[in-house]
Amino acid sequence: MYESITADEALKVVKSNDRVYVQAAAAAPQSLVQALARRHEELRNVEVCHLHTEGPAPYANPEYKDSFHVNSFFIGKNVRHTLRAGNGSYTPVFLSELPILFKRNILKLDVALIHVSPPDRHGYCSLGVSVEATLAAIDNAKHVIAQVNPKMPRTHGAGIIHISEIDAFVEVDTPIFGHEATIPTDIENKIGEYVAGLIEDRSTLQMGIGSIPNAVLSKLTSHKDLGLHTEMFSDGVIDLILNNVITCNYKSINRGRAMATFLVGSQRLYDYVDDNPFVEMRGSDYVNNVSVVKQNPKMVAINSAIEIDLTGQVCADSIGSNMYSGVGGQMDFIRAASLSEGGKAIIALPSTTRKGISRIVPSLNPGAGVVTTRAHVHYVVTEYGVADLYGKTIKQRVKALTEIAHPDHREDIARTYFDLING
Missing domain, CATH: 3.40.1080.20 (Acetyl-CoA hydrolase/transferase C-terminal domain)
Incomplete structure (x- = not known):
């Protein structure tokens, strides 16, 4: 149904001066993120934009400031340091309006990094636990790279995409980032x-x-x-x-x-x-x-x-x-x-x-x-x-x-x- 390649192969499509969107929260595609960061020596001025993401954000390392610049639509703990270090910025925006920035090409996207469930027998994948602005990113990015994970829940609603909308597939089998419920004081x-x-x-x-x-x-x-x-x-x-x-x-x-x-x-x-x-x-x-x-x-x-x-x-x-x-x-x-x-x-x-x-x-x-x-x-x-x-x-x-x-x-x-x- 589709051909899987390695994350390093998939991320070769990213060029200097590109803008990359990363799916948010617990759906952050860590294999793709890590592969992007591994290209720090050859890339320059790549803007990585996203809402809060769970897990590491290695591209936010201040040592990579010439390679990557973080544009946060909501600042998480893993990139908060970039604002002081100078390799990150914040874009104030209502979450309801974030997809509009992509739909109207106010922020033109070159690459979208997403995380999906395996396709069903009809060729449809689910964006699982995070849809937010990812649908708009998929529709407007020049290249869509998907991390395909059997552990991603298949959720119902609008976050269903066909494999024809995806340009490259990287298979993984890793747990979804999570948090146990805290006990209130x-x-x-x-x-x-x-x-x-x-x-x-x-x-x-x-x-x-x-x-x-x-x-x-x-x-x-x-x-x-x-x-x-x-x-x-x-x-x-x-x-x-x-x-x-x-x-x-x-x-x-x-x-x-x-x-x-x-x-x-x-x-x-x-x-x-x-x-x-x-x-x-x-x-x-x-x-x-x-x-x-x-x-x-x-x-x-x-x-x-x-x-x-x-x-x-x-x-x-x-x-x-x-x-x-x-x-x-x-x-x-x-x-x-x-x-x-x-x-x-x-x-x-x-x-x-x-x-x-x-x-x-x-x-x-x-x-x-x-x-x-x-x-x-x-x-x-x-x-x-x-x-x-x-x-x-x-x-x-x-x-x-x-x-x-x-x-x-x-x-x-x-x-x-x-x-x-x-x-």
């Missing part, structure tokens, strides 16, 4: 209780990966007929689906299906989604599209932040002027939840950092980016309660956010804020 469990209290039966959920989403999910076991339309999900949803808490029966769009654009979790998650028609994977220009998501009544978006100022401005992508992650899909879902009938836009975070620094601040740190504006936020949740900001004045917001800050910081936060506004 007492603080995260308290936040989870508050957030769960805001979620009504028949709501549709968007949430990410991590301890706070896991804590929220663990508190939803008595809820009924919840839906799932989310950028990504992890292991925490499996038991809720199996116990008929998440049924997706009351969604207005894609009813009866759990919607996502990428997945990261344990092997249990990958086994669960394999050939499971309940889980539908689509590109981020659909999954994160505000006009699509808002059609679900009682849409609940649960996101986090690095810091929030007393007026409700949310910084979620930088620590001061140092870029840390990215815009991602936060605004896509915050806006969609705001426009949904009965929807709720929630920012949930611990009141302090691990070092005891308050995350609710009088004003954002100099250089900090505003991912979600003060006009978009509905609820802010910490372990000390819920601040309902929607329709509230600045004065009311200051009071509400001060009350859910850590008690050790409340007086200082309020005093500093009033000193700032009074000059």
